[in-house]
Amino acid sequence: MAWLDKAWVDTALETLTAFFLIAGALITFISSFGMVHLRDFYLRMHGPAKATTLGVGLILVACMFYFLLIERTFHIQLLLVTIFLLITAPISAHLLAKVALHQKLPSDISTTGAPSELREEDVGQEPDTPHPEDPGSGQRHSP
Amino acid sequence: MLIKRCLPRPILSSILTMVWIMLSDIITYGSVIMGIILGIAIPLMTQRFWDAQPVVKKPLLLLRFTLRVMLDILVANLEVAWLISRPWRRPRPAFIEYPLTLKRDFSITLLASTISLTPGTISANLRLDGRSLLIHVLDTDDEQAIIDEIYNRYERPLMEIYE
Amino acid sequence: MIGIALWISFFLVAMAIILNAYRLLVGPSLPDRIIALDTMYVNSIALIILYTIWLSTRVYFEGALLIAMLGFISTVAVCKYLLRGDIIE
Amino acid sequence: MQHLPIFPVLLPLLVAIILLRKREGADPVRRTISITATALLVAIAFWLVSQVADGETLVYRLGNWQAPYGIVLVADRLSAMMVLLTALLALGSVIHASGGEDNQGSNFHGLFHLQLMGINGAFLTGDLFNLFVFFEVLLLASYALLMHGGGKARVQSGLHYVVLNLAGSSLFLIALGVLYGSIGTLNMADMAERVSQLPADRQGLVRAGALLLLVVFGLKAAILPLYFWLPRAYSSAPAPIAALFAIMTKVGIYAIFRVFTLIFGEQAGGLAHLAQPWLWWGGLATLGMATLAVLSARDLRMQISYFMLISIGTLLCGLGMEGTASRGAMLFYMLHTTLINGGLFLLADMIADQRGKVGTRIVRSKKFKYATLLSALYMIGAVSSAGLPPLSGALAKAWLMSTATLSEGLWLWPLLLLSGLAGVVAASRAGSTIFWRHGNGDPAGERLSRGKLVGTVVLLSAAPLLVILAGPIGGYTQATAEQITDTVQYRSAVLGNVTSDTSGASVDAD
Amino acid sequence: MEALYAITTGILTASGIYLTLRGRTFPVVVGLTLLSYAVNLFLFSMGGLTTHGAALVGTTEHYADPLPQALVLTAIVIGFAMTAFAIILAMRSRGDLGSDSVDGNRTDREDPRENKA
């Protein structure tokens, strides 16, 4: 792969690396920033669910370019990390949202739509065993 | 028959082989052969953990779908980043009940993941009966538009691919 | 050029992690803390990759992979705990 | 046989592997395997002792790596003796356990052998970190065995035991870290070598590490402010395990003995004998407290635990005393006390079986069968523990006393004698209440399990045997003490011609 | 850097120790885990703090001291086994003694006022 040895390739790679690095880091930072300043949990959730994924993904890409630059080899291994994140991030977000709904975390006042999960009626499982820390109720053992 | 028994999941097998090669970080005969061996062995080992097999009916469509999602992810992220980094404008979040037409767990999962990864939406809860999906939208005015977009952009292709 | 970019990135990612830590610290709800932790895991992948670039070594690639995988599993475990109490039932 | 030193570690491991292939209770086959293996271990230990009796030090280089780099097992007289002691104790315990105790929970025999592996490994290893690993093996196995059969008391005292020892493990690691960080090696012989040339600015570090190590070993050995967990834990343990525990404290003693005579022996310059005063005063204090405590026991098992503490105090005093003479005596005493204490724990279990609900509490009870037999055995154990003639305790104590110098004797003798007296008072109270204070009526109690009886007798027979064979055994322990003092021999056996200097520093800390 | 490292180890250790001195099993186990993390850091640093020196032969000029690393690895595994045992024992103790107090003598009832906290 002789074309790789050209000087402009180096420059290009360097530029790409730097660009992706900054872009990735910036997105990462912004999503974390969003997590700090957004008003309710459901909003805060959006950042990590995708922005972070992308941010890290971009940094990984930067890394690939970097190693292409210095070793002239293409480390596809790093792609795996991105794929992993792509598979898992939505699931984490989904589960977290489930938890938040389960815990009836209040949504911001401006939110339209009120899912049944956040309404007051009881949606949980009936108690099969009383809570041990619940004073006054008897305790039951599982045999 | 033998092929079917040895290769119960050709797609998984090929994915695994590819992943192995990615892991090995180098394409040699050795890594390819090892990848193929593992690609055959691991599905055999893990077969018992799989539910009903999702059959890909239109592989090409799947590829196109994947590419579209990739692109959407990029856009989505930039959009979200933009939204987040604008403290002066309050987003208009919303909960949306999305009625599902997909039936299979696998495709529902794909859809839900896709929704979460793409612009401003997160699939918050899958109802127990599997008939509808609760979606949290970061910033919207028009709920129906979002439902339509999801349906057209993601759910219908998935229907075609898998069901 | 890469050097400068690297240090800027380092700074940004570190700030991101510190912001995560802040969210982890103040909550207010448990899901908030968990998502902060989860994000911290993901951000440490970024950190490790930056470190990899800094040192020009490949030895930490698997580390990144593992954090991705294990961070997910640990988040799942906490969520499951909050949803059902019993993680493995 | 070049592999001899590793047999005592490998045999239990292999047996455990065989026994643990499947999870089941104790069946006759398992019992047979277990007992046979333990008997074989005794034979191997005898072989080992006979090999090293002439003063040779066997060194086994694991993985064929030379000494300071690889791990070595070192069998000298002391290690071999300890291994033999363990094997004998284990034989009695395992026979006793086969009398029914092993069926109270799962995997008894397998875990038992793993514990033996840990103990033997700790005795044989010549590497400080490997010692840590074997400590953990034996500790975890002991945790498991302590819980064998369950029960509130066990869980309660077990929790204390476990948590304290976990903290102890952390301390061990800190100590190891400091020692490695300031000496640069882990092999004990090599450490000894390097400590002798230690730069002055490291002395404090090494001292801190060494003292911390002393605390850790002291925790295992149950030295005064650290022993409070022991009585409950040991008295609530299942009998065969409690019996085996008799050696656990001795592992601590052994470790102190080994580390502080080898690494911090004569050659250590400013650090020489740094543990001596602590051991001496700690031992005396332990002895004194245990003496008072033995009087307080309301339960036979507790009392036996306190007997054990008395013996620990005595052993520590023996370590703390100057000169080699006391060490020969102390080792002899160790043989005696380990076996007898083990036997007493086993006996207490048989007594509890007979007395039903009352168990081993020192109160009036129903008349029970085999009272004569059991009381005779108790007599042997108690007389021996209290240090009355004609059994082993008296001999051991007298020997130890006779080795004290006058200024040491001033402290040691009264305490030792008073502890003996307290032992007499306590044991006679306990014995006469348990065996003699009973209601009228027909004797109750279950049939005596033959296994339990045999196991108990095996251990208690040490009391007369040690007396009869005092000459040769005492000669051996005396020789052991002399060998231990001569660290040059140990070092040259382990390190060979290798100088401890490695070329160049390997660590860059910039 | 060394000073900061040492201070960090110290603080972690102190936190662990503080927790192990609590009266309930769970904090004690958490404390032991924390302590073991701290101790691992401590033990690890005994070979010096090396940047760019992963002990892979042929990758670098000067290597970090691999021996403490190997020791820490062993210690981590053993620590895990011990933590696992301790926490299960804590459960067992709660099941058998009805309380998660380390001494098994207190009740589990919380102060009702504290439920709101």
Next chain:
Amino acid sequence: MTLPWIPLLTFLGVFVPALAIRGGRTVCALATAVAPAIALGLVLFFYLGHDGEEVMRTSFQWLPSLGLEVAFRLDGLSLLFLLLILGIGLLIILYTRYYLSEKDSMSRFYAFLILFMTSMVGIVMSDNLLLMWGFWELTSISSFLLISFWSHETTARKGARMAMTVTGAGGLALLAGIMLIGKVTGTYDIGTVLESHDLITASPLYPAIVVLVLLGAFTKSAQFPFHFWLPHAMAAPTPVSAYLHSATMVKAGIFLMLRLHPALSGTELWTVIVTLTGLVTLVYGAWFAFLKTDLKGILAFSTISHLGLITSLLGLGNSQALIAALFHIINHALFKASLFMAAGIVDHETGSRDVRKLGGLYRLMPITTALTCIATISMAGVPPLNGFISKEMFFTEALASQQFGGLSWIVPLLAGLGGLLSVAYSLRLAYATFFRRPRQEPPKTPHEPPWPMRFPIELLVVLCIIVGLVPTLPQTPILEDAVRVTMSGEMPEFHLALWHGINPALLLSMAVIAAGIVLHLLHRHMMRFNRQFRPQDARYIFEAFVQRLVGLCQRLTDRLENGSLQRYMFLLMAVSVLAMALGLADLDTLTGNLGQQPLDPIVAMGAALLIMGGVLTAALHRYRLISLLMLSVVGLVVSLTFARFSAPDLALTQLSVEVVTMILLMLALFFLPQKTPKESGGARVVRDVLIATGFGGAVASLNFAVLTRDLDSISEFFIRQSVPGGGGHNVVNVILVDFRGFDTLGEITVLAIAGLAIFKLLNRLRLFMPATDMEGRLWSDDRHPTLLMVVSQTLLPLALLVSFFIFLRGHNQPGGGFIAGLITAVALILLYMSRGVEWAQQRLDFQFQPIAIAGVALSTFTGLCSWLFGYPFLTSTFDHFHLPLIGDIELASALIFDGGIYLAVVGATLMILANLGKLTTAHRPNKDNP
């Protein structure tokens, strides 16, 4: 030489009764008598047969380091005592045959008796102080057994315990004395010690030696104030009293003083202590004997009194006094043994020993009466019996004593007083028992005992008479020999006779007898006089003392071992801080010679995170889940730290372990309270914070001190040898599987044990299961979220692939069996989490224990394989193979070893987690997903 045969024979006799009892009681008694009889014969044979030798000795080495020898001697003194021990012993055996009832176990009694006899024989024959001490304590033990023979009686048990305690304690003091003698003379050999009189008395330790040895002797011989055990030992069967408490055991103390007389006596100290103690005891014992109403009680106190007499004679220390003492030993044994036996007969026949209830027996039991009276007269010291002779010798010596200078008159005064009282109680004994009109009918109608039961008394009484009438005849040579030994060879002139002519002693005797009679007549007044003192029963005092001591000890132990883990932990930590501080104080400067590396902001951030995580884990510990999340942060940052400082393997391991730990802790947390109640007071918190800070500070200082000093370590070797010797580029991994593979084997064993142990713990565990979370919400009814299910099964093959990859490359790159195993385990656990135990268990049809064990086995057998090639355990080998297409492949035995690690980790981890998950499965209602 054959001397050891004597104690050995009697010792063998211990086992005879048990064997002979099958033949009946008489056979048993006869058989029991055989061994002592032969022994007695041997004694006489040896003694008479020895030619000119002063002392016969035999010795064998036993424990040379201690100076303990099996050494026996036979000299005059031994002979005298041996005759008493064996002779009277034989009589007692005979007497016992008739004394013991059918209910009592005769064989046991005889066995104990013979054991006692053996130990007495041992005492008197030992030629080594330590050996003697051994037998000495053995008498305590065997007497304990004998006194408590009727163990169902409280008095017997208590009496036995008291006797054991007091004499045992004395024995221990004696041991200390012996040790000191050993220190002074350098030997325990009695022969040598006896010749070292000057050395010993000149030593500064001499007072201690005397006091300690005398403590032993006085407790044994029931000297005031250690006398109190003796009366309570009377709970024993009468033969025991007759034997132990008249003839033998109590004489052991006397024997000891005699034995060591040449070495220790002759100083003022000795004289004062021994004489005064003896005299006080003489009077004290006699007075209480006079007041007692129990037959055996009278005899017991009389024994005390007589022992006091003998002791005071020993204190006076001149040869005449010694002769008197020895002579009185014989006499006392004769009359007191017969009296005890007689008392036993009375008790046996009437069912009572209380003199207030007895009386008038002379009509019913004339022969017994006669015998008793003769013995009593002897005891009272009335001529012409043997008691008179020795008592008169005593008076003579008392009158002649000059040791106390101007106060010397006190000796004859006390002696006279004792004599007077002894006349009085003797009279009372005989009169009240036999002659006075009975106040009430005895419980049983007495009649004469069978002849053989009476025979021992008859024999002894006859001996009393013979000795009294012909004092010079049989005992002179024995006494001579005995005295010669006691006086270290010098032989005084002496003459035993009833009639020495009228001299002060005779007058004193007469006066004493007269006064005694008067006193007896005044008995009732004396009793009344005594009643105004509070009755001080030594037994109660002793018991109360022991009780109080025990109570004190119990309170002390309860306070110390209060079952508080917090305290134990605190102590451990405090001691550790002290240990570290002592070391640190020894350091000149904390900072070493090495410069510090510059701080970079990333490290600072990591440190900040760690500190935050650690402190918050501790501070928020009451909110357990949050605390756990903080712990998780610490775990993550620790692993990043490892990565930062060039330890990729560690980073990977730490990370995976951290996650598994989290899962585990959360699994457990479900069954534990979710919050910790606030219970530590402020002081406790401050204390704990202080100790924790101290500890942390010490650790930090140590850490800093080490980090700033350069290290010359052995690591260079590993880096050099890793590739050529271990065949791997990853040095850490090569260390783990090769250089220090043994550690790793131990480590996976630990893991496997943890799995087994946890399985054991979970067995039949009953747990509280909260139905709501910590804020009272019900659990969600979505047990297995669909998305999670789907993703987990997608991840599983990927995870397996990754773990296989990490496993394979471990030898050369970061990774290895351990991490791979954890990844596999975690992936499977994810499956468990998402699908539930039941579902997973159906599909994982293998058990985890065998897997874990197989892992350990695989590693072990890999290690064992090196034996086949003659190398030590765990020697590794590796080679490169060239395969077509694939290229170079390196195969190392370490890889198989690593495979074992992998299996063990997977097996153990799943054993821990899956079993924990199984706890609840079966019992949770399963609504939505049946």
